[in-house]
Amino acid sequence: MTIPMTDLDALPLLTRLSHTQRAAIAGVSRIETYEPGTRLFEEGGLADQCWVVLSGCVMIDTVVPPRGRITLQSIGPGELLGWSWLVPPYRWHFGATVVSPTRAAVVDTGALRVLADEDPALGYQLSLILIDALLNRLQATRIRLLDLYRNPS
């Protein structure tokens, strides 16, 4: 399904893009809805798309024998899911499962790369968006390492 521009215009993630640039992103994206339990990708699989969650929740996980599949992080509304497509070997480092009814913009990352190559201004803005998302995720992960909520006793 074609992505409505109102969805992209409302995303804080994309506020640094012009309406025209968002329209270009919409041209390489589609809307998908997912039921809970849907497996979006597996660790080691080919990373050729990414998602912007519009509503719902997706869990990123990995397998830790013998504990099984361990949830590492959730991705909620307005957040970007997946960046293993950015750099070789283009394989997912983790897996991802939908845990509540989810609506997401699915971006064809091959086509997105072509767009960025053809329009360096858009490519630069996309880079900043991705760096911002990566920084937020990295900083949140570092803070979690502090274990701030632990009982001091």
Added chain:
Amino acid sequence: MTTWVPTPYEVVTRTVETHDSVTLTLRPVAESLPAFRPGQFAMLYAHGVGEVPISISAIPGDGTLVHTIRAVGAVSRTLHDAGPGTVIGVRGPFGTAWRLDDAEDLLVVAGGIGLAPLRPVLGHPAKRTVLIAGARSRQDLLYQDEIAQLSDVDVVLTVDHGDHDWHGRVGFVTEPLASIPLDPDRTTALLCGPEPMMRFCARTLLGRGLPAERIQVSLERNMQCGVGLCGHCQLGPLLLCRDGPVTGYPMAEPLLLAKEL
């Protein structure tokens, strides 16, 4: 008399919230203390053990006091273990309250036991209220049944460690904070939790265009006298038992980087 002499209150109910936290409802044995406002705290005295500052965690309006207590030391452990009928000494109300007068949209961000002082503001009649609450795990989240009943509040719960029974978010509170719909021109943010959490949340909000003047944090140090005389709770120019715990972020920002208690 209420400032220095503990007023006797009796534990009426004791509700277990998590493995280390309980909520006590206290009823005055005779005289009652003046009304508390959200964000203020009381000094609770466990007879023969000691006194600790505990924020008010609900305001029923019937003269009772409600405090959520996490057992972290000898005094708080004694209070935590106090069953119905136990008499506790109470001094207060002390400190500053959350400033809600001009709040159109209310953004409440809590970490761990920091949800307790913010619980009373969840009923404030804002145009829109968002609660983002973080905890170590699903088992550590306070007031889960009550939060599930909140109909006028957009709730985001997130934990550091998920398990198979958890279908909320896994991650730190800054992550939903960075992506939730937010109108910086009409939002007032209230933050309570570990100080690094408040620092990082405030920075995220500043990055989203929220003015520092619209961010409030709750600071705590070694509160003892409750009226700004003993100096034990000094943080920079503030005596937090009197000038805090609720503090505007422009004042709090440099103090949150203090390396020592």
